[in-house]
Amino acid sequence: MFDNNLFERRLAKVEVALRRKFRQSEGDLEDLMRHAGRRLPRAAHEAAQGLVQTRLQAGHPKLAPQIDAGRVDRQFRTVEAAIAAHDPAEARKRRWIGAGASLAFNLLLFFGLVMGFALWRGWI
Known part of the structure; x- marks a missing residue:
């Protein structure tokens, strides 16, 4: 079951981690990933793009029930692992x-x- 509040909290944590790691002061997930550029792997960029699409889908009342919570969790883990691995x-x-x-x-x-x-x- 997809929980929008948990999704927004995890998304905020990922954005904070990206801001700290890449010293970017503002922007949403899409801007932060663009700033990270090639310093993060392609899989992390694809997962982050999926999270952006999920954010848009979660805002739509008829599309929100179709969100796959397992896929979203895998995308979060991919992005978080890539951020943690970057030194x-x-x-x-x-x-x-x-x-x-x-x-x-x-x-x-x-x-x-x-x-x-x-x-x-x-x-x-």
């Missing part, structure tokens, strides 16, 4: 490591080309 410090660290690796590769490539050019011109 901003780890993402920052990975971004810095990736930039450093890219810089190191480009420097090696540049010095290799300079050495190849010097050998070709007979300077070495």
